[in-house]
Amino acid sequence: MSSVSLGRTFATIGTALLASYVFWDAHCPRNTRRRIRQKLPANLDKWRIPGNCVQDEERIWLQLGEVLDQWGFTQWQHRAGSILRAPSTAPQLSSGFGYTPLARTTPIWLGWFEYTNPLCRAVRTREGHDVIIRVIVIGKEGHEHLKILRKLATGPLSLYSENHALPMFAELQFEDIIFGVFPKVGGSVLRAHGYWPRNSVGDIVDMLLQMLEIMKALVFIHSHNVAHRDAFMDNFVVQWQPESLAAKKISISRPRIYLIDFEVSVQFPEDCPIENRVCVGPPLGGSFPSPEMYKRQCPPEVESGKPYDPFKLDVWQLASSLHKFKSKIPAIDETLAAMTDDDPVCRLDAQQALDRLGQIVASMPPESLLFEPEGAFKFNSDTN
Template identity: 45%
Template sequence: MPDPILMRQGSLGVMIATALAALSFAMLRRGSHAHSVREKLPPDLQSWRALDGEEGIDAITWGNLRELFKARGYTFWSPRRDSLMVLPTDTDIASNGFGYAPLLRGMDERSPLSNLYSFSYPHPSCQAAQAADGRSVVIRVLAIGKVGRRHIDILKIAGRGPYSLVTWNHTIPLLDLIDFEDITFGVFPKVGDTLVAAYDGWAENSLGDVLDMILQCLEALGFVHGMRIAHQDAFKDNFLVQWQPESLKARAYPVSRPRVYLNDFETAVMFGQDVPIEDCVCTGLPHGASFPGPEKYRRPIPPEVESGKPYNPFKLDVWQFATSLQDFKSNIPEVDNTLELLRNPDPLLRVSAYEAMATIANVVAMIPPYALAVPPIVLSDV
């Protein structure tokens, strides 16, 4: 049995080390050194997001912050090329609970395990790092000055606090908020993969694997919608998965299932609980603090958004999600019809995320597991 005195001493040591790191970080934030570092950083969110326009400038920019974050207990991953970062070879790693790799493909440099040692950022305002206890995290610039505060407010409600402990909540957890001068950084767990890899790629997932992920995505949207939060960028690349189960390669029914997380709430909007649901509307294209103007918006747009009139952003979420799955087919009429309904051009005909989840879940529950141990159908002409 562990000695309780030694355990308390160990805990005290961790507390002291954490306090010293925080004190060191605070000292670095003050004075001329902090101002000198701040002058080397982008002035606003749009400038930070646009860093990938020049080779290596993103790594140089984050390099100015390396010592500041090291004092806080975070070791930056090393830039490799373009948008790729890798775990430094001399850095320890421990499970963070959000990324795993089945042993189906081994543990060499070409296996899915190696994906947990690399990070290809979606935009330059993200930086992979290793926490002091070995957990892999992603640090993101959330706000500069007053711009981006809505993003933080939403994450504080959905990604922290009591709601973050609810099983239905798939919002990626907000582990830490760090202020430096006028910049606020958010720290998130590094999650294994994206839903994009679930089919039509390297992963040999069964239809059952993919349907489980789709159900979790609908549950994720249904929960935040219940909190009066609309994501407004709910395409499949913003859903992260702990691992790809590859039941077809394993040739076995999976005992455990990967959890899906909803990521990137920059375009999200939040309404008060006292606002009537019919008054929860938006106009114009979804936008975020770091997004360029509407002329460079590259996502698909449903008719109600193009009209310029007020629209229901919750119906936009389900349309975006189902539209990103238009190349997927289950060959189960009730499932395919429900997904088709979610991307109907008429928002009045779209059901809610929870209704779609309940319909598909009831259908899947009636199908023997072995009948779902088949490849999903990928439509190549969409």
């Protein structure tokens, strides 16, 4: 989709949301607001983990149903576990963020959404665009997250091609809760290898080049003194899975990858000396208020209790997510290994990884990468 068309999509979605939001905000009785708010979680932690079962998660969004309806949203239906299914009655329009290749024969996968926690919800606008609503602020929590999103995902910085932060269409406020509205993208990069997509080494290396574009995303946000601190694969989404193994050829068009979830990100002031741009301990913030809540893998420097470079942490997190991926091309696999070096001094930074992987891939014809990576999931020939 061209930048002009995409810009029109942003404008259409944003204008429609704003109109519904302003109307309801002006006409909703105060006692109705209070009644709904009292039923919702008091903080981000309780919204992330509202109970011990899926029903507790569903209850939150059912209680918000009246608000979402008035804002012009149709909620996706709960299917099973953490999977939501697109509504069958509402119209559907492309917003330029999610596609499926012809080799897949049907866009059925675009009608599914698997959430990592109940802070986010898939909905469809009145005009037929699928978007994700994400709880960002509750009371005094989450304001740093919102500040970073406003800087990277809206305004002039969101227009740079090097910036892969997923754009934020709108902010909607209900009482002390601020929601961000984001486009629903095709799917998670986490599914690119070892799951249903029939991606070749070339597809995944292109994602490495898009993970070079991902690395560009990290280079871009790093140049603005923002460290993501949760740069694992499940926080990157892709417009579509290329699946060149199914098509038996390398496509000319390639999907764009976006970076999401800045909840535990940190931003340093422009005048902060480089040696002072450090963190101590695991990445905390928002719905991760204490070390006991943090369950992700950590490199040695994070567990040391000493100050460390959070930008090197981003690189380690990204590469460690790829530990099961083997391209069977030594130079690529060696570069990935260098991105997870236990010694942060020896570990490649984002720009070094970008330069090295870029040189490797540029020296190889695309057709030479049309083969299965090691550990790829095996499909029957009639699987769609």
